[in-house]
Amino acid sequence: MEEKFRRSLYPELDDIDYGIVRALQENARLPFTTIAKELGVTEKTIRMRVQQMQDDGVLSLVGIVNPVKAGLNVESFIQIAVEADKLDDVVEVLNGIVEVRLIVLTTGDYQLFIQILVRNYEELAQFLMKKLNKVPGVTRVNVINELKILKSKFKFVR
Amino acid sequence: MEEKFRRSLYPELDDIDYGIVRALQENARLPFTTIAKELGVTEKTIRMRVQQMQDDGVLSLVGIVNPVKAGLNVESFIQIAVEADKLDDVVEVLNGIVEVRLIVLTTGDYQLFIQILVRNYEELAQFLMKKLNKVPGVTRVNVINELKILKSKFKFVR
DNA sequence: TCTGAAAATGTATTAAT
């Protein structure tokens, strides 16, 4: 551990934070010295800000793999209707399933919306029959298969 | 350009690639020397592999901002039915709209599935009324609001 | 594998509120 002192809570991102985010969302390995020069502050300032934003869950610097290149060729969105009193249990089970990438509580006819990634349709069928339909409390599912991603944007800050 | 020799095409990720990905998906700024030590190869090997995987679109090293911390509090999934011959046009328009994060062509009653991020419900209403419903070719939309993210996983490689 | 250049790290200090 290096620094002992931190800003207490996160009020708002200031201009320097936004500058940092704008730079790092393009390239997570951009040298802090480069960002520092650009923003007219010292490298240590950048380092501190980045550390703090990471600690506060504002910013993550991560490697993302193209799923297709990792052999995960089939992506599906699944809406799931659940018995009201079993919702927590269902979420807990889904949480433990590796194929499940995203679980969202939503408005509408179905309470849950999940996104899954599998290698092929055989695995999708297995997932639906052996896993999802066996979860107690699940009453109805609506599977929407992804045919093609037409746009995917990770950059939130402009 | 630094390295002259490349593996020809991307057949499959090998063990070293997976090791690199496993390390970088946790921390995109992890020093190559650290990864090299861990995998028992030289730093240069790591540098080459990372460069190549990036060039091949296999791996991206990016900063991701928590949208809520950036003031984007409302996320919605929207299914969109489109007149068959207008699909391309609709996609093109949607592509140019900043709120739209994801556009996917899907199976099912609706051809398109999009994900949008806005600051608040006022902006959602504006988006629906002023933008989406004005796009020629859009015949029907189904808005599913996100109440809470229960799981979100970016790590594809285990 | 090696080597100079660049960047990251750690400490002490200063400034601002």
Next chain:
DNA sequence: ATTAATACATTTTCAGA
């Protein structure tokens, strides 16, 4: 009194031959 920013010395990493 606390927190952020800076200056600077040291260590580590990077990029190319």
